[in-house]
Structures are given as structure tokens and as C-alpha cells.
Amino acid sequence: MGLARPAAAPDDAPPPGRDAPGAARRRGGTTLKSPQNVEVYIVDDTFILRWNRSNPSIRNVTFSAYYQTLGNDTWLKLPGCQSVANTTCDFSSLKLNVYDKVKLRIRAEEGNNTSPWHNIDSFTLFEKAQIGPPKVHLEAEDKTIIINISLPGARDSVMWALDSSSFTYSLDIWKNSSSGERRTETVYSRDKIYNLSPETTYCLKVKARLLPRKNGIYSPVYCIKTPVANKLPPPENIRLDSKNNIFVLRWDYPYGSVKWGHARPNVTFQAQWLYAYLKKIPGDSSGKWKQIPGCKNVHTTQCVFLQNTFRKGIYLIRVQASDGNTTSVWSKEEKFDAQLQITLLPPVITMKSTNDVSLRVYISAPEESENKPVNQNFPLIYEIVFWENTSNAERKIREKKTDFTFSKLKPLTEYCVKARALIEDDKWNKSSGFSDTVCEKTKPGNTSRTWLIAGICAAIFSIPVVIYVVKLLLRCISYVFFPSSKPPSTIDEYFSEPPLWNLLLLTSEEQTERCFIIENTNTISAVEETNQTDEDHKKYSSQTSQDSGNYSNEDESGGSKFSEELLQQESE
Amino acid sequence: MINKHCFEIVLVLLASSTIFSLELKLAFFQQRVNRESLKLLNRFQKSSIQQCLAHRKNFLLPQQSVNRHQYQKGQALAILHEMLQQIFNLFRANISLEGWEERHMENFLTELHQQLEYLEVLMSLEAEPNSGILRSDNPRLQIKRYFQRIHNYLENQEHSSCAWTIIRGEINQCLFFAFQLIRNLSK
Numbered sequence: 001m002g003l004a005r006p007a008a009a010p011d012d013a014p015p016p017g018r019d020a021p022g023a024a025r026r027r028g029g030t031t032l033k034s035p036q037n038v039e040v041y042i043v044d045d046t047f048i049l050r051w052n053r054s055n056p057s058i059r060n061v062t063f064s065a066y067y068q069t070l071g072n073d074t075w076l077k078l079p080g081c082q083s084v085a086n087t088t089c090d091f092s093s094l095k096l097n098v099y100d101k102v103k104l105r106i107r108a109e110e111g112n113n114t115s116p117w118h119n120i121d122s123f124t125l126f127e128k129a130q131i132g133p134p135k136v137h138l139e140a141e142d143k144t145i146i147i148n149i150s151l152p153g154a155r156d157s158v159m160w161a162l163d164s165s166s167f168t169y170s171l172d173i174w175k176n177s178s179s180g181e182r183r184t185e186t187v188y189s190r191d192k193i194y195n196l197s198p199e200t201t202y203c204l205k206v207k208a209r210l211l212p213r214k215n216g217i218y219s220p221v222y223c224i225k226t227p228v229a230n231k232l233p234p235p236e237n238i239r240l241d242s243k244n245n246i247f248v249l250r251w252d253y254p255y256g257s258v259k260w261g262h263a264r265p266n267v268t269f270q271a272q273w274l275y276a277y278l279k280k281i282p283g284d285s286s287g288k289w290k291q292i293p294g295c296k297n298v299h300t301t302q303c304v305f306l307q308n309t310f311r312k313g314i315y316l317i318r319v320q321a322s323d324g325n326t327t328s329v330w331s332k333e334e335k336f337d338a339q340l341q342i343t344l345l346p347p348v349i350t351m352k353s354t355n356d357v358s359l360r361v362y363i364s365a366p367e368e369s370e371n372k373p374v375n376q377n378f379p380l381i382y383e384i385v386f387w388e389n390t391s392n393a394e395r396k397i398r399e400k401k402t403d404f405t406f407s408k409l410k411p412l413t414e415y416c417v418k419a420r421a422l423i424e425d426d427k428w429n430k431s432s433g434f435s436d437t438v439c440e441k442t443k444p445g446n447t448s449r450t451w452l453i454a455g456i457c458a459a460i461f462s463i464p465v466v467i468y469v470v471k472l473l474l475r476c477i478s479y480v481f482f483p484s485s486k487p488p489s490t491i492d493e494y495f496s497e498p499p500l501w502n503l504l505l506l507t508s509e510e511q512t513e514r515c516f517i518i519e520n521t522n523t524i525s526a527v528e529e530t531n532q533t534d535e536d537h538k539k540y541s542s543q544t545s546q547d548s549g550n551y552s553n554e555d556e557s558g559g560s561k562f563s564e565e566l567l568q569q570e571s572e
Numbered sequence: 573m574i575n576k577h578c579f580e581i582v583l584v585l586l587a588s589s590t591i592f593s594l595e596l597k598l599a600f601f602q603q604r605v606n607r608e609s610l611k612l613l614n615r616f617q618k619s620s621i622q623q624c625l626a627h628r629k630n631f632l633l634p635q636q637s638v639n640r641h642q643y644q645k646g647q648a649l650a651i652l653h654e655m656l657q658q659i660f661n662l663f664r665a666n667i668s669l670e671g672w673e674e675r676h677m678e679n680f681l682t683e684l685h686q687q688l689e690y691l692e693v694l695m696s697l698e699a700e701p702n703s704g705i706l707r708s709d710n711p712r713l714q715i716k717r718y719f720q721r722i723h724n725y726l727e728n729q730e731h732s733s734c735a736w737t738i739i740r741g742e743i744n745q746c747l748f749f750a751f752q753l754i755r756n757l758s759k
């Protein structure tokens with residue numbers, strides 16, 4: 001075998017001498033080197049060890065590999081990999097726990113001459129293993145292809161023994177005629193591909209996947225031609241709504257009795273369900289579909305059943321149309337989560353107008369204590385529809401937050417909002433119904449508020465002005481219409497006296513000046529006689545003058561008398 | 573060492589908001605799965621536990637090795653996922669059941685399946701750390717080894733009813749451990 005290899009060209013290798021019994025590892029100056037690029041290649045239950053020669057020139061080189069399991073110090077011969085002349089060997093017959101660590105080492109040998117060991121870091125067979133191409137069986141029926149994927153590996157595969165229900169399959173399908181449009185779907189091991197064209201050849205390939213990150217090798221391409229479409233098509237667009245404590249199952253059937261009455265007046269429908277987990281289990285579960293009570297031989301495109309028909313869990317539902325003796329194929333199997341279906345209820349919205357012409361929206365979970373956990377903890381998205389009450393222009397947004405604000409709105413305008421909860425990921429695509437519509441008027445905006453403040457300020461300032469004006473007006477009016485009655489002249493005289501009194505007081509202040517001027521006292525007696533009251537005052541003034549007098553008493557009295565005289569002169 | 577801890581702390585801080593909701597949901601799951609598995613077990617307590625005591629075996633639930641570190645969320649989810657997946661795989665083959673038992677088994681598998689679906693959604697949001705980081709100690713593999721021991725035991729016992737009784741007790745313990753993991757996760 002080794003001789004046949006073209007790599008072992010004789011020219012660049014020294015002629016191999018006969019191995020003397022005691023010869024060292026050295027032969028003609030060359031050391032036997034350990035193999036390079038050693039690699040463990042595992043697909044399903046086939047274990048391959050591959051390497052490259054380091055001394056392509058040396059003929060008759062063979063390779064031997066040994067293994068060691070964890071906790072065991074002895075190196076054991078790797079079955080199928082002893083004295084191999086090739087650069088690959090198959091050690092599938094090794095019966096090892098695929099989850100246990102194993103170490104390998106390999107060396108080149110030529111007679112008694114051996115290379116150093118090449119060691120491979122410890123690994124587990126399972127971690128190294130790739131998922132092989134699955135075998136696929138196809139059948140075409142109406143506008144669907146039925147696929148039947150067999151588990152990767154052999155029937156009694158050791159490698160995947162614990163993963164038989166953990167595989168998912170990724171399928172690529174395309175029309176044979178066009179190489180362009182490819183569709184990728186995740187399918188169960190027994191599944192159907194829907195919505196295909198009749199009488200068309202489709203090709204597909206499948207690979208298995210295993211969490212967390214094992215991606216299998218693609219199967220070969222399989223092709224199949226879909227037949228002529230059935231005369232009786234299956235129902236479409238199956239959906240389930242929950243109301244109070246019932247489920248309403250609806251579907252579309254545009255060819256049947258309901259809308260197109262005359263074409264097929266006798267079409268009836270039946271619906272069945274299946275535990276979705278059965279699809280995870282390899283094998284045929286087609287016999288395990290069960291009739292949905294109340295959904296057998298119905299003439300309408302809907303049927304109703306109690307929610308307690310289904311426990312919490314995930315189910316599949318399918319519907320079939322029948323017309324006399326002919327039946328359609330089953331519809332697409334619709335997956336539904338009973339709990340989610342019930343608990344995915346419309347959210348509750350409250351809206352508040354804030355000062356800056358914005359509306360703040362709060363979304364909360366509906367109050368239903370029993371089923372709260374799922375609804376609250378599933379990563380929900382809210383779709384919010386927002387519009388001005390008077391117009392029909394809607395704004396649709398998606399939010400993960402439950403508290404957000406619509407800003408830059410028109411002041412003093414009524415806006416309405418409604419929302420629904422959505423679940424959208426690669427497994428689910430569900431939505432709740434819409435919540436009640438909530439409307440709210442925005443507050444007057446910033447601009448009008450400043451006007452308001454200005455207005456209030458102006459009003460406050462104008463009040464005294466107004467009061468003053470009113471007062472003036474009243475005075476005018478009262479002057480014109482109610483002239484003030486003049487008191488009689490006697491009273492007037494009487495009233496005119498107080499100013500005299502004042503003057504009196506004033507003069508007492510100015511006394512000093514007067515004091516110097518007045519010298520003759522002749523007039524005093526005459527003044528004394530004039531008035532009694534004046535007399536009293538004279539006394540008073542003399543008293544006061546006494547208090548403050550720096551001058552003689554004579555001067556004082558003289559002064560006061562003089563002032564009286566003056567007064568008299570004035571009054572005359 | 574310090575780096576590793578810092579990394580974990582940051583991750584925990586980042587993840588804490590989502591962990592809370594996860595915890596709630598899984599706690600809810602815990603109740604229901606417990607109920608179903610207890611229903612299954614109770615039946616055996618009445619009949620055959622006494623006579624099966626001789627068949628007991630320690631399956632070495634990888635409790636300590638899994639509990640040893642404070643796991644990142646991604647890893648904890650992976651452990652839970654592998655565990656539930658394996659329990660599902662173990663019981664789905666258990667076909668020869670009487671009517672009453674079958675109904676409970678269906679409920680149990682339905683619960684498991686639903687939780688697996690939820691977990692897979694969560695896991696798609698949370699990157700599972702590459703097992704390369706933990707080569708010496710891939711938790712998924714430890715769980716697989718544990719279930720391998722269970723499968724081997726059942727095979728050796730030729731799937732006798734006693735063997736199944738023992739296994740159901742064991743799985744109850746395993747579920748209990750899973751719930752503990754969920755609680756630790758939320759701390």
C-alpha cells in the first residue's frame with residue numbers, strides 16, 4: 001500500500017537501508033517525525049482519525065494510535081488504528097462513553113523505529129461529533145409535501161441516544177425550475193410543507209440541529225412533483241379566539257357553502273387536535289389526533305367549544321372539509337398555546353394629559369388573577385394605535401415599554417388610543433384583542449398659558465386703575481346729579497374756625513420771630529374784651545409760653561396778645 | 573480570578589431585570605410540574621414502594637458540580653433546558669401505561685413541552701456560553717451522563733415496574749434540584 005503512494009518519491013529520500021537490530025532512530029540523518037495536523041472527525045457513530053505524513057519520503061512508515069480515558073493511566077490500543085499505512089483510520093468500534101473525556105496519541109513507526117508521540121488534547125466524542133445528513137422520505141399530496149425525516153445516525157445510534165427528541169430540522173425548499181426563490185423552514189421529523197403550487201417539481205434538502213450549537217450536515221437534495229390539485233381544497237387560515245370560557249375556532253373556506261352557496265351546498269367540516277409534544281417524539285403520531293367536541297360535521301366556518309376541553313399546554317389543530325364522499329386534505333396544522341390563548345388578553349390603558357401638550361399612556365396587564373403569570377412574564381410587545389378624535393389618520397407604534405408619552409400634540413384637542421398585546425418570536429405569533437379606546441383632551445399649550453399669565457397680571461394691575469376711574473366717575477356723577485348741599489353761612493362760619501385754631505398752633509411755633517417785632521402793649525386790653533373764648537385760649541397760650549419761655553413773662557403775654565390782634569385783623 | 577468575578581457581576585447586573593420575570597414564570601411552572609409528578613408518584617407510594625426498596629441506586633445527580641459555581645444566566649438556562657429535555661426524553665418512551673396513569677403522563681409531558689418551548693424562547697435571547705470556556709466541566713454533558721446512568725439502569729432492570737418506580741422517585745429529586753437552580757438563579 002505504502003509503495004503505491006506517489007508521495008513516496010525516491011529521489012528526495014535517501015535509500016532506505018536495512019534496519020540493523022541496534023540501529024538508532026536516525027536513519028541517514030533524518031529523524032522519523034510524528035504525524036502532523038492530526039484531527040478527529042466524527043459524524044454520528046463513525047469515528048475517524050486523520051493526519052498528514054511528516055516524512056513523505058520514507059516508505060514503509062505506519063502509524064499507530066493509543067487512547068487513554070480519564071482516571072486511567074494506561075494507554076490502550078485504539079482499535080482500527082494500529083500499524084496503519086494510510087493517513088486515516090476508523091475507530092468506530094471503540095466502545096467508549098461518548099460523554100467521557102478521552103485522550104489520543106499517535107506516532108509514526110517504521111520497524112523498531114518510532115517517532116515522538118503526537119498528543120491530542122482530551123475531548124469527548126459527543127462534543128466532537130457532527131450530526132450526519134438525515135434520510136428523508138417525501139410524499140406529495142394536493143398542494144403539500146409530506147416529509148418524513150429519519151433520525152440522524154444508525155438505528156441504535158449511541159451518539160444521539162439521549163437526543164432523539166431534541167432534534168429540530170431545518171429545511172430548504174425551492175422550485176426545481178427556478179434556482180432563485182428558496183424557502184427555509186423549521187420542521188418536525190414528520191411534518192408538511194404547505195402552500196405549494198400543484199403540478200410543480202420541488203427540491204429540498206434537510207439538516208438536523210441540536211441545541212445549543214450543533215448544526216448538522218445537509219442531506220442530499222430530494223425532488224418531488226406535486227400532483228394535480230384536489231377538487232375539494234382544504235380550509236385555510238385557521239385561528240382561535242378565546243371569549244369568556246369558550247374557544248371559537250374559525251377558518252376560511254371561500255369555495256364552500258357559506259359564501260358561494262351554490263357551488264357546494266353540502267360541505268361540512270371537522271376539526272381535530274393533537275398534543276404538540278407528540279411531534280417532538282420521532283415516529284408516527286398521525287393516529288393520535290382527536291376529535292374536537294362540537295366541531296364535527298359543522299356546516300359553518302366556525303365552531304365553539306369550552307375552554308376546559310384543553311388543559312394548559314400546547315396543541316395542534318387541523319380542519320378538514322368534506323362534501324359527500326370526497327374529503328379534502330387536512331388544513332395546515334395550527335399550533336396554539338391554550339394558556340397563552342386565554343391569558344393573552346387586551347391590556348388596560350390609562351392616559352393622562354401632561355402640561356407640555358403631551359399625553360402619557362400607561363399600559364397594564366388585565367386584572368385576571370389566575371392566569372397572570374404567563375401574560376406578565378412572556379416578553380410582550382404592545383401595538384398602540386393613536387389618533388386625533390376628529391380625524392381618521394391613525395398612528396401605529398410598537399412598544400415594549402408600558403409607559404410612554406406622545407408629545408408635540410395640538411393643545412386642547414381630544415386624542416384617542418387603543419392597544420393590544422403581541423407575542424412575536426420564532427415560535428409564536430399571537431396577538432390579543434384591542435383594549436377599550438381611551439380618549440383624553442390635551443391641556444392648553446405653553447403659548448396660551450403665557451397669555452393666561454399675562455392676562456392675569458394685566459387684570460391685577462388694572463384693578464386699581466379701574467377702581468380709580470370708577471371713583472372719578474362716581475364723583476362726577478354725584479357732582480352733577482347730587483350736588484353737595486352747602487351748609488348755612490353760620491355753620492360755615494363755625495366750620496371756618498378750626499383753621500384759626502390751626503393757625504393758632506402754628507403761630508405758637510413762630511412765636512420767637514414775632515417776639516422780637518412786637519413792642520407796644522397798648523392794644524392788649526382791647527383785645528381782652530373781645531371774646532370769652534379767646535380769653536381761655538390766651539390763658540392756655542400763656543401757660544404754654546411759660547413752659548417754653550426763655551424770655552420775660554411780659555414778652556410772652558405781649559406776644560400772645562399781639563397774635564390775637566393779628567388774628568382779629570385777619571378775620572376782619 | 574478578579575476578572576472572572578467582575579465579568580459575572582456585570583452579567584448578573586445586566587441580566588437581573590429579565591431574571592426576575594423568568595423566575596416568576598418558572599416558579600409557576602415549578603408548582604404545576606410538581607403537582608403532576610407528585611400525582612404520578614403518589615400512586616406508587618400506595619402500591620409498590622416497599623417492595624422496590626431493594627432496587628434503589630445512587631444515580632449521582634450532578635448536584636454539587638452544578639451548584640458549585642454561581643452560574644451565568646445563559647448557563648443556568650442551558651442546564652434547565654438539558655434537564656427538562658432529558659426528562660421529556662425519558663418519559664416519552666414510557667408507553668405501556670394504564671388509562672389513569674397515561675392521562676397524568678400526558679399532562680406531565682405537556683407541561684414539560686410547554687416549558688421547553690418557553691425556555692427555548694428565553695435561550696434565543698440569551699447566548700449560551702461556549703462550552704469551550706468550560707471544557708473541563710460542560711454542565712450539559714454532566715446532565716447527559718446522569719441520564720445515561722438512568723437509561724442504563726432501566727435497561728439492566730429490563731424496564732421493570734420497580735425500576736420505573738425508582739426512576740420516578742429519582743426524577744422527582746431531579747426536578748426538585750431544578751427548582752432549586754431556578755431559585756438560585758433569581759437571587
